[in-house]
Amino acid sequence: MDGQRPGLVVVGASLAGLRGAEALRDGGYDGALTVVGDEPHRPYDRPPLSKHVLAGELPAEATRLPQLTRLRARWRLGQPAVALDRERRELRLADGTTLPYEKLLIATGARARPWPGAGADLAGIFTIRTLEDARDLRSALALRPGRVLIVGAGLIGCEAASCCRDLGLTVTLVDPNPTPLARLLGTAIGGTLAARMRDSGVDLRPNTKVLAFSGDAGRVRRAHLAGGAEIATDLVVIALGATRDTGWLAAAGLVADPGGLTCDAACRVLTATGEPDPAIYAAGDVARWPNPLTGGRLVTVEHRGNAVDQARHAAANMLAPATGQIPYGHLPSFWSSQFGLNIKLAGLTAGADALAVVHGTRASRRFLAVYGRAGRTIAALSFDQARWLPAYAEAVAAGAAFPPILGATDRPRIETLAPGWPGPRRLEAHHA
Ligand SMILES: Cc1cc2nc3c(=O)[nH]c(=O)nc-3n(C[C@H](O)[C@H](O)[C@H](O)COP(=O)(O)OP(=O)(O)OC[C@H]3O[C@@H](n4cnc5c(N)ncnc54)[C@H](O)[C@@H]3O)c2cc1C
Known part of the structure; x- marks a missing residue:
């Protein structure tokens, strides 16, 4: 390892930070690597917290994430980054120390509102x-x-x-x-x-x-x-819900607010003038980027799968030359278990103008439904019908016509209905 060069730094020691750091090593990076986290713990997994941990089936301490690669990292845990000086390429930590970086991955996620x-x-x-x-x-x-x-x-x-x-x-x-x-x-x-x-x-x-x-x-x-x-x-x-952890970037000259930290398609953060900073990338819940799979719209995705995929993608771009930056496309997806139901969604439902139940029935609470917007399929949802989901997820990724008629459909005629969106969210103090 080269002890003289500042090396690569990851801020945020959770899922995206850990998988990003691993991907840097897996991608062949052999220099100094530092992971900064404001929590005192090694990275742990959040999805079980509202499921198995609350149920008493798993102690909270047993959620630690497995480390998939030998990281050889310097961990600065219990130590929030409080400021970023992009000109000097330095992070300032809460204890007053500064940490120089050659390249930085921001994975500071979100906090409960x-x-x-x-x-x-x-x-x-x-x-x-x-x-x-x-x-x-x-x-x-x-x-x-x-x-x-x-x-x-x-x-x-x-x-x-x-x-x-x-x-x-x-x-x-x-x-x-x-x-x-x-x-x-x-x-x-x-x-x-x-x-x-x-x-x-x-x-x-x-x-x-x-x-x-x-x-x-x-x-x-x-x-x-x-x-x-x-x-x-x-x-x-x-x-x-949650607000993105971007407060520490207030003076960094980036496009950052409680809704996210804006990046370009390659996950490089955008400066206030709209140019990407070639030394700083973001991934996971905190990142807001133009996703090619959602028509280039700026999106943030607060799901586990994105934190892993985006961190790995950003790390690969960090190691690539400026001319080799690859856009990050991701089909958002999540799962949830509740009330004996296994709920899975692939795609983003925002702006859907139609909904069709293509397998099963809502009355039986076992069904697969697809969401459409302007004649295209934009999301697929399963309630205890996950075996059909991959095929419909492919239709979503391909922007198939709505509703997609896949060979497996068990219906001669598919009924479409309105998804039913509530009115605009009102920014009142009690439900901001
Ligand atoms: C209770 C719960 C249940 C969930 N269930 C599901 C589910 O069923 N399915 C699913 O797909 N997703 C689920 N999610 C979402 C999933 O956990 C997140 O998408 C994932 O944790 C995002 O990872 P991240 O690393 O981007 O951010 P985070 O996990 O938020 O981690 C960010 C880390 O950065 C640290 N940090 C913040 N600011 C600083 C700073 N200035 N300096 C240093 N460190 C800092 C934070 O303390 C934190 O440790 C759930 C989330 C929660 C909270």
Whole structure:
């Protein structure tokens, strides 16, 4: 190794940071490599936190990610990067030290959006993003709180509701939208999930906004709703999504905000003047890039598969010459297990103007549906029908006509319906 040269630096020691660092070594890089992370832990996996860890099936500490390559890296853990000086090619860390880099991979991901309203300081209010979050929430659930309230029926809120019902706890789930997962899947599919949740005993309250919490002796006891009603509670899970961790880049002259860090197609970060910085790349939840598979639209993808693929792609470009930069195309996909259902999505549903159930039925809760926009297939969703998904994912990647008629279809005529999107998100303090 060459001890004289500053070497390569990765900021963010989680999934994208780890897989990116491994890819640098696998790609033949033999110089100095430093991984900076603000958490005190070696990289661990987040998806189990809202599933097996909450359920008590897996200790939070057992989520550590396997290291797939000998990294020979210098780890700077428990040490946030607080500033970036691009001219000097230096990172500043919280302890005041500076870290020079030849090339930098930014993989600082996202943070759980905290409760923004009154009552945020009360005990008994939790979010789920970190190992500590999951461990603390699991310990609190093991004490069997009488009434659990979950605020936000996105993926993590729904998974938490499912775990709490499996534990036999009384669960209320509130969301300002008409159904769970309304922004991700639309209300037509969200209605199917709502029925499943109610069958499982969740007190689902759609079209409901929490304005504030209040408590007794410093512990949360009540949620105050818009319209004046209250919900009594002993434990609250806030599941309002995540904001990208870009605050430390405020003075770096990049296009960065809580919605993401903008990159070019090759994953190089864009400067305020719109040029890529050839020494800095980004990957994972934090990155916003023009994805060729979604028509070159700027997208951020908060799913595990993208963190791995994009980090590997960015690392390969970091090692390649300026003339050899390859655009990153990725078909977003995720899975979720909740209420005994295995839900998988390939593609992005945003802007869909039609939905077709092409296998099974919504009533049976076993089906495969496709989303279309302007006559093209843009996403495929399976509820316990995953065996059909790869074929439809290929149709999505190919931008096939909507609805795609694949040989396997078991229907003579495919019925199309409206996905049902809720109105624009209102940036109110209680649901920013
Ligand atoms: C509870 C939960 C359940 C999930 N379930 C699923 C699922 O079922 N399927 C799926 O596809 N995806 C799921 N996801 C999403 C998936 O976990 C993320 O897409 C993935 O973790 C993104 O990895 P990342 O490395 O880009 O970002 P992150 O995992 O957010 O990691 C970023 C790291 O950078 C650190 N960092 C931030 N700022 C700084 C700084 N200034 N200096 C140093 N370090 C910094 C952070 O502390 C963190 O350790 C889930 C996420 C959560 C939270």
